[in-house]
Amino acid sequence: MLDLKQIRDNAAVVQELLNRRSTDTYQIQPLLELDRQQRELESTRTHLQARSNKIGKLIGEKIRGGSDPKGAEIAALKEEGNEIKAQLGASQPQIEQLKTEIEELLLAFPNLPDESTPIGANETENVEIRRWGDEYLPQNPNILPHHDIAKQLGIIDFERAVKVAQSRFVCLTGAGAALERALITFMLSRHIAAGYVEVMPPILVNSTALTGTGQLPKFAEESFKCDKDDLWLTPTAEVPVTNLYREEILQASQLPIYHCAYTPCFRREAGSYGKDTKGIIRLHQFNKVELVKFVHPETSEGEHQTLVQDAEAILQALKLPYRVIQLCTGDLGFSAAKCYDLEVWLPSAGKYREISSCSNFKDFQGRRGKIRFKEAKKKGTQFVHTLNGSGLAIGRTMAAILENYQQPDGTVKVPEVLQPLLGREML
RNA sequence: GGAGAGGUGGCCGAGUGGUUGAAGGCGCAGCACUGGAAAUGCUGUUUGGCGGCAACGUCAACGAGGGUUCGAAUCCCUCCCUCUCCGCCA
Numbered sequence: 001m002l003d004l005k006q007i008r009d010n011a012a013v014v015q016e017l018l019n020r021r022s023t024d025t026y027q028i029q030p031l032l033e034l035d036r037q038q039r040e041l042e043s044t045r046t047h048l049q050a051r052s053n054k055i056g057k058l059i060g061e062k063i064r065g066g067s068d069p070k071g072a073e074i075a076a077l078k079e080e081g082n083e084i085k086a087q088l089g090a091s092q093p094q095i096e097q098l099k100t101e102i103e104e105l106l107l108a109f110p111n112l113p114d115e116s117t118p119i120g121a122n123e124t125e126n127v128e129i130r131r132w133g134d135e136y137l138p139q140n141p142n143i144l145p146h147h148d149i150a151k152q153l154g155i156i157d158f159e160r161a162v163k164v165a166q167s168r169f170v171c172l173t174g175a176g177a178a179l180e181r182a183l184i185t186f187m188l189s190r191h192i193a194a195g196y197v198e199v200m201p202p203i204l205v206n207s208t209a210l211t212g213t214g215q216l217p218k219f220a221e222e223s224f225k226c227d228k229d230d231l232w233l234t235p236t237a238e239v240p241v242t243n244l245y246r247e248e249i250l251q252a253s254q255l256p257i258y259h260c261a262y263t264p265c266f267r268r269e270a271g272s273y274g275k276d277t278k279g280i281i282r283l284h285q286f287n288k289v290e291l292v293k294f295v296h297p298e299t300s301e302g303e304h305q306t307l308v309q310d311a312e313a314i315l316q317a318l319k320l321p322y323r324v325i326q327l328c329t330g331d332l333g334f335s336a337a338k339c340y341d342l343e344v345w346l347p348s349a350g351k352y353r354e355i356s357s358c359s360n361f362k363d364f365q366g367r368r369g370k371i372r373f374k375e376a377k378k379k380g381t382q383f384v385h386t387l388n389g390s391g392l393a394i395g396r397t398m399a400a401i402l403e404n405y406q407q408p409d410g411t412v413k414v415p416e417v418l419q420p421l422l423g424r425e426m427l
Numbered sequence: 428g429g430a431g432a433g434g435u436g437g438c439c440g441a442g443u444g445g446u447u448g449a450a451g452g453c454g455c456a457g458c459a460c461u462g463g464a465a466a467u468g469c470u471g472u473u474u475g476g477c478g479g480c481a482a483c484g485u486c487a488a489c490g491a492g493g494g495u496u497c498g499a500a501u502c503c504c505u506c507c508c509u510c511u512c513c514g515c516c517a
Contacts, residue, residue, distance in 0.1 A: 043478090081497035
């Protein structure tokens with residue numbers, strides 16, 4: 001959520017930053033007008049309330065001082081109290097209406113892009129920052145797509161999973177399931193060693209939590225909902241982990257907080273019909289290890305860089321070629337101010353595919369979820385900066401391994417670092 | 428699912444409808460005492476909105492939302508959550 005005060009005081013700057021995402025889509029003027037009306041009414045209300053409070057206090061004092069509770073003096077005060085109450089009651093619906101409208105508008109605004117986020121209209125204008133692992137690019141010219149090799153090896157059952165659920169679900173079998181599990185364990189172990197505290201959060205989350213991280217209200221179509229319970233299947237561990245600290249006031253000394261979490265993730269993939277229909281690149285249910293940081297605003301840029309490095313470290317350990325791109329303003333996620341994607345090399349497609357997205361949300365989620373911190377000896381509280389990144393998407397990592405480690409004879413080598421966990425060298 | 432109990436400040440815990448934003452305690456911070464510390468004493472210690480350079484003023488908040496009243500933490504209604512016991516169950 002954006003800071004209403006900031007919008008009010010720096011309207012032109014805010015509007016310009018919003019325009020960087022998309023011209024003409026986000027207009028703050030209507031919001032400013034509602035805000036002006038609301039503040040005017042609120043000011044009147046405050047004054048009436050102050051008088052009403054005084055009357056109440058006065059009546060108490062007079063009665064205790066010996067005035068007749070049924071006398072004319074008290075009756076006059078009561079009468080004035082009643083008049084004020086009538087006035088307050090008359091203006092209340094309007095104030096509430098305005099507040100609701102302002103809140104709804106505010107929740108629908110995306111985060112302001114960071115100054116360092118390159119300006120661009122869409123993903124074609126994202127900027128490549130660096131590449132890693134050219135020396136590990138596979139030399140085999142006849143690499144099968146991951147789903148074909150997986151079928152051949154008998155480690156993924158596509159048909160039966162569809163029978164059990166529907167399309168875009170898979171069932172891992174034998175070494176496939178073991179590899180998935182090994183990847184989860186491997187990634188978590190690395191992140192724990194790097195200082196992240198593992199959590200295993202609920203994977204059903206309520207509407208307030210989804211609003212806190214920014215999936216609601218705009219992206220309700222993207223998540224599965226358990227209608228009877230106001231619970232949703234989490235689309236990413238970002239939601240439950242970030243919301244662990246919702247409505248809390250932390251001590252500055254507690255920061256930074258680093259968490260890593262493995263969870264299944266569930267997405268409807270609405271609007272992506274026909275995209276990536278084969279294989280395990282785009283599923284309704286997939287596994288992911290997520291990194292989440294809660295940090296002091298002053299350190300968030302540095303924390304973002306190290307977060308990206310922590311995600312990269314997994315790809316490097318697995319010796320999978322990848323590149324880092326920085327998203328331009330037109331491709332930036334709703335809640336993010338700045339974002340780097342890690343893209344892993346997929347030989348069968350002949351291109352890099354997203355395997356991790358590392359975002360700095362700055363105070364956007366902190367404000368939505370009321371995650372604050374207090375500095376000793378300083379008045380007031382500040383919103384924490386939150387950051388998160390995949391570390392990594394497990395299914396896509398598996399796909400990358402099945403292709404990059406594929407041998408000419410149709411076998412797949414197990415990455416060295418996974419061999420001890422899996423207890424085998426080849427799939 | 429059945430039965431019961433309860434939700435008050437960072438924590439524990441009072442609270443008879445009228446200077447209660449809230450006693451008392453713990454914790455924390457500052458000051459005093461000390462060579463230094465402990466102990467002790469004094470002072471301070473919620474959050475948000477609005478106004479103000481600031482001191483401060485004012486409004487709101489005792490799970491949430493309504494209601495009664497001149498006035499509600501306190502009375503009434505609805506909802507949510509937590510805990511205990513029983514049942515079922517990984």
